Amino acid sequence: MITLETYFDFVILPILSISAMLVFIRLYKGPAIVDRVIALDLIITIGIGIITVYSIRADQQVMLDVAIILALIAFLGTIAFAYYIEKQKK
Amino acid sequence: MLFTVLAGLITSSLLIPFGKLIKTKWSILLPFIPVVLFLFYVMHVPSIAEGTNFVQRVNWVPSLGVNLDFRLDGLSLLFALLITGVGTAIFFYGRTYLKGHIYFDRFFGYLLLFMSAMLGVVLADNILTLFIFWELTSISSFFLIGFNNDDKSSRDSALTALSITGLGGFFLLAGLILAGNIAGTFVISELFMKHEVLTIHPLYPLIIGLLFIGAFTKSAQFPFHFWLPGAMKAPTPVSAYLHSATMVKAGIYLLARFTPILGGTDLWSISLMVVGGFTMIFAAVHALFRIDLKGILAYSTISALGVLTFLLGLGTPAAIIAASVFILVHALYKATLFMVTGIIDHETHTRDISVLSGLRKVLPPVFVAALLAALSSAGLPLTFGFIGKDLIYEATLHFNENWTIWLTLLAVLTNVGLVAAGFMAGIKPFAGKLPSAFSNIHLPYPSLWIPPLVLAIFGLAFGLVPGIIGNYFNHQTANAIAGIETDMHLKIWHGFNLVLILSMATLLAGTLLYVVNKPSSSKLQMLARFDGLSPQAIFRRLARGLKDFALFFTRRFHNGYLRAYHLKIILFAELLLAYKLWLSGPISIDFDSLTPLSWYEVVIVAILIGALYIIVSAKSRLASVVSTSVIGYCMCLMFVFYSAPDLAMTQFTIDTLTTVLFVLVLYKLPGFINFTSKTVLMRDALVALGFGAILSLIALRVLFEPNTTEISNFYGENAYLLAKGKNVVNVILVDFRVADTLFETVVLSIAALGVYSLIRLRLKSSEKE
Amino acid sequence: MIDNHILAPVFVQLFTAVIQLMFWRKTLTQRYLSVGGSFIGLLVAIRLFSRVYQDGILTMNAANWDAPFGIVFVADLLSVTLVLLTSIACFAVSIFSSIGVSRQRMLYGYFPIFHFLIMGLHGAFLTGDIFNLYVYFEVIIISSFVLMTLGGRKAQLEGAVKYMAMNILASMFFLTGIGLLYGLTGSLNMADLALKVRQVQDGTLVGITSCFFILGFGIKSAVFPLYYWLPSSYHTPPSAVAATFGGLLTKVGIYAMLRVFSLIFVPDEFTRTLLMVIACATILTGAFGAIIKTNIRRLFSYLIVCHIGFMIGGIAMFSKLALMGVVFYLIHDIAVKTNMFLIAGLIRQLRGTMDMDKLGGLYRDYPKISVLIALVLFSLVGIPPLSGFWPKIFLFQEAFLQTQYFFVAALIVGSFVTLYVIANMWAQVFWKNPPREEEVDDRFAPMQPYRKLLMVLPIGMLALTTLYIGLNAEAIVLVAEKISSQLIDTSTYIEAVLNKNNEL
Amino acid sequence: MELLLVLVLGLLYAAGVYLILRRSLVKLLLGIMLLGNGTNVLIFLLGKITKGSPPVIDESYKVFQDIYADPIPQALILTAIVISFALTSFAIVLLKRVYALVNSDDLDDLNTPEEEDL
Amino acid sequence: MIKYFLMNLLLSGIWVALTGSMYYTNFLFGFLLGFFVLWIMNRNETDQRYFYRVPKIISFIFYFLYELIKANVQVAFDVVTPKYFFKPGIVKYPLNAKTDFEINLLTTMLSLTPGTLILDVSEDKKTIYIHVMYLTDAEKFVMQTKTGLERRLLAILR
Amino acid sequence: MKSAILQTATRYLLPILLLFSFFLLLRGHYFPGGGFVGGLVASIAFVLHSLANGTASTMKILGYKPISLIPIGLAISTVSIMLPMLFNLPPMTGLWFEEPIPVIGMIGSALFFDLGVYLVVIGVVLTILFTIALDE
Amino acid sequence: MIDIILAILSTVGALSILFASIGILRMPDFYLRLSVTVKASTLGVGLLLICAAIMFPDVSVTTKAIAIIFFLIITAPIAAHMIGRAAYFTGTPLWKDTVIDQLAGMYNKETHELESNGGPKNSEGGSEPPNIAKSEEETE
Ligand code: NA
């Protein structure tokens, strides 16, 4: 019988993992630095998803604390990149 | 005795604050120090003559076996008398010689230091104490040779002298320690009993080898002799005192002192005979070519030192008697000749014997002194030198049958040279016509010519009445050297025998040589063509070669390129670790004990590896930074998977901040330029992968090694009960291991201060250092 | 014995630094605080030393957790001796800095960081926990980076980059070693590790782990072939900073090596051979470098390398006698090397340069200072009976006992080169007249007398220390002997740390 | 899975070493950071990893009821990470100063000849 | 108005306390119950804005979710199929929204709806520039958004 | 570079992040968090503000130079560590109030220590970033 | 019942994320990639978080999940706006089939200020041509 646990393990997490891989390909390819930056941002977002699912699977809600931090401050990196990509051109 | 040794040291250090005072008429106090010391030692003569030895022991570093142990026996006393006696003459002479010199005080400071050191050497009853004073003589000699410090050749000579004697000193130290180790004591009087132990020890050759290097360098034996002529750059009193009468004899003293301890073997004798023999003839020949008075004296000194070494090598009682007398003979006439040279130099401003002549007319008392000394050096009957020479021939003639002729011939030839050299130095400047340039020369202060005259008269007196010195007390010197009772009977007249014939022949041949030999600068230049083969040149080439090699080596290793340093460090680490790993055998992996593999881990690791590849190959800085962030975030996820939420949080926040920082700084920088060739890249890649592989293998091995979890269990059990926290990692950070955390915040603070100052602080050019 | 106050030297420095931070930009106050703090630190260190000398090893269980569960601080004789010497050096440098460091640098935190550095050194000597040691190493590294770059010229930045890169590499090796050690034993307390390492089944792994410590501490203590950072950087910072570095930093590496290799890994045949090869190569490397350098600080840097070789050789021989030599040398070296760089600073003040080719005339113009300096220089050379001489006796003795003739030769070469370069330096700097008299930039003469005094006083103080070490060698030998016995027989240390005094 | 971490740490060390062998100061910095990460992974791995059991005691209990991850390596790595951050940030600023001074991040441009010694 | 909201929260809190169940659905239920009670009690008050606004907010949320899902499906379809159907462009959009908060909320909403993305706001905060994925006609897009999202949003806020 | 959207957002993100950082600080002893992460999050809040509004305006909010937080934080940590010595306990020993306090839990010297760490971290990160940002 | 809801929610969430990933990989220009990814991923993660909120009985988890969603919703558009604007600024090209670019030339080159009406007033070469790419190139 397919339980929710096995569903998470064999469907959801693989999908998320594959997504992360795909995004990484974009990060690898670029071509522009901004492409890499958004790829990075997306990887972190996917990371939040993975952590969420993982915390469900491991029955460890403390892991969600990590996700909070990711959600709150990940965009700082993106903003920093944006800020200085512009500054570089100036 | 301790006080006599320290007297000079203390006065010398007093001269640092009171130097100005002593430049005034108070300088008259200076010679009284050696005078008092001399009298002190003279008072000991009777008891020593009776065979008593004086011992004084003061603890200094007892746990090391280094103590201020002093012992006065015949050998020490002879040297102590020489040091203080000749010292007295030199102090009187020097006070006038250097009158008004701006560094008068420094000069006497060094001289006093030297006197102390020298007394220490000869009195020490502990080989390490002896060494301590030995080195001090080198140092004071260094300062005295370089006394005219604005003259480059003085400085160079001082450096050469110190290098040679210093290097010898370190060998000597090694030798002494080795001997002390084997014998189990550093006390000389105890070492006498260890003769057997030391001489049969397999390391015996090493001991005496090291000892010889020390003695030969100090006593200017071939091939280390060349520093001594250079040392003549020192003011003349110094040459007279250190470089003829006393310091250079320290090596002889050492050999003599160690004769009863280490001597008596073929190795010992033959080495000394070969080195001494070669040195004496080599230097005697060289002396004949000099035109500088000091040069002649320097080479004849070397030759005389060779003679002494040679005699100690012969090692028979006769030879030892000869040596113990010759030490005194030589000191007296050589010091005199040097002082005379000093006066000549002082008055005529030249020391070139091809220019000097007829000075007897203007400097009669000086001439008398010089004449007496020259005759003593020539071994004219009735002088002390005659007795010395007699004893030498006595020694060579009565050595081993097979060698007699050769050894005697060698001695004769050397003496012929020395006779000629002595005449060149003592008679030549005074003979002949007085050039007009020198006609208005006046006799200097008596304090300048009385000391040499006194010494010269002593040379005559001891010759006339050899018994007063020789039989009375000098045979105790010989006893001390030989370690047994010697049979010494010095007489003016031994009767008409082979020795006398040889003496006369020597004198005759020497006089003839003096008459025939006309040293000139052209001859000297001819000789200079062979300079390339001289030990000095060889040493110089060696030194230059060493310097070139040092330059090459230093440049090669420390070439200024950080990456090259890293490469060497990493390669060294790899070699070391790979070797160890290879020794440790194959690895077995217990797959069952591993945690199960999951999809997401593989993907995260794949991404991490991809990011690593981007960093390694990136052409753009920002792409590298983005990839570094990716690595950080992947690590963060790994930490989440493997139950480390605190780590994940910290890694993530810090990574984000680092990214911000990087971006803040990097946006100005241009893209990477690839400077490096493909081969280098390949090499580095191999090195890097090798390092990674080694680390992986090590980690793998350690991973399967069982360990105890006592401490982490303790933390788990007590985190809440005792430390009142449930997040054990945090409890560790703020309680169990709070010391780490406190100082970690200090690290952070320092970094912030550093950043602040690095950016803000702009020094004015005047403040830059 | 338990004593809750053994961290006092650390806290004194920490407080000094923190209070100075509160007086940010008040340079005069900072100067007073620095000298005052250093003085108190010195008193505290003396007290601690005498207590340990009399009562034996003192321990303190930080946060009241018994070893091996918490971090334990251990004051054994080796630690407190080094703490004492560091305090002496700190006091001297602190006085020197008040004149020898520019006001601009003080405005940007020179003093607090200097005290943090000293604090790190004290901590490193006193801790009994290997990871805690790592933390102090980092305190030392970061504060030395900052001191090195403070107001950086290009050369200083160059030096700092190289210093930084290689020292971080050293930390990496060290930390990796700690990780492996934890993996093998599950412990970090050094005394506990001493026991647990012996229980590790796979002995080769212990050997491998020890290599990481050799690498890490080897870089720290600048041995061949890991020494590059030292001659790349020590000639660049202000002299007061260079003095702290030259006197103390490489010695922490030696200290750590002594500690770790006596307590945790007792050197096996391979390690000893390796260390001996390293020692000989280090001596030669330092000697070669010293011969060719004309800048006195570059020359001193290589001399440091050379003399590190002496100590490593002693560790390689690892016997009571050899370690006595190492400890004695360590004591001597801290006092002398610190002073050497202060002297370099003074020379620069006197002449405006540190290049021997341009220097000269000091003996003519400043005879008394010259005599003072000569004393230090000849102590460095080891002219007997000055301080550098004594430890060589031990080293020679032990080298002969263990038939390490290469080491004997290296010792002779190293000693000789030291003698030669120092004598040459004397001839160049003091005897020779300056090649261009008109270019002499004497900044010392116009200084106010008390400032002159403040510059010379620390040099004199350290010289006196050196003189004491040399002339009263007996006292030092006794200390070295005790330390060496403790290093050879670590059971007292282990008992002192791990004693279950609750159960007694 | 431990083997994965073994691979990761090896590659981190390798990449770090490769980068510190380059001429660019930026790469040097990145290399140092990677070496730091490699060391952290090594410590983490050798503390014996476990999944899904953080060393946090459950709210309703006073001691652990189940196995839990070894907290010591985590605390050590936490300290190491913070220290690395301190060093890295200082180094990054050093990079900035170097760039301002020599107008490149090429380490060779930073080399100062001995003639410029004080 | 804030008074009502706080009152409502208090009521739902009391409800949770009374029932003793901390489960969030219980809180939600308590909130709705409280809203209903408040509405009943204050039917004759003049200020009825709170009671209008809450249903408006709820309906807006549903509107937004609907738009979100619809557009997401559209984009998802476009993403996975080989052919691209979109016609992207950057459109200038004059704002009715005045305050910072209004602008911010609007831009967030727009950005979160698939197919549109705020690139920038002009310096005088009168215009925003939107990147639109499916742009047939710029004017038409502006009109649709004005009457759709912006109007509804402003209705809640004002 | 100025972005109205970002500026408006930081107006409410700053308090949220600060609040969150306190939350992390206070609960560190029981859940993941603590002084380090708390301090980092707090400093990120200010960094974000400075990116949006310029460093000068952030400095205005802070009132003091961030560098002055460093000695304060260090002093708090150090004092909390040395306090036990007054009670003749080894330094760094944890001291606790008898009764737990609601929300925070047990109050002890560890919390003060963590507070010191928190302040130091904020001081450090802001000093570093602002110094660089102002050096343009 | 609840399991089925969870399965649906999680599947939709995961697929959203997958579409975002495919989008960022496939979309022809930067702006399209950005546009696709921001919302899809936010939606996806949001749904997964809702799953977590339902799975864990604690209120704290629910509040945490809501907090995360809230943070994502407010931060993601800001990040997108910032990076999009930076990209436009640095001349990241638009796709070749882009219909219109009303932003072209609206930025003041020196001050980076954005005009609102009537196009560029300052002379400076007048209206710039739209920044539409012919092909993808490395632009750094
Ligand atoms: Na949209």
Ligand code: NA
């Ligand atoms: Na924590």
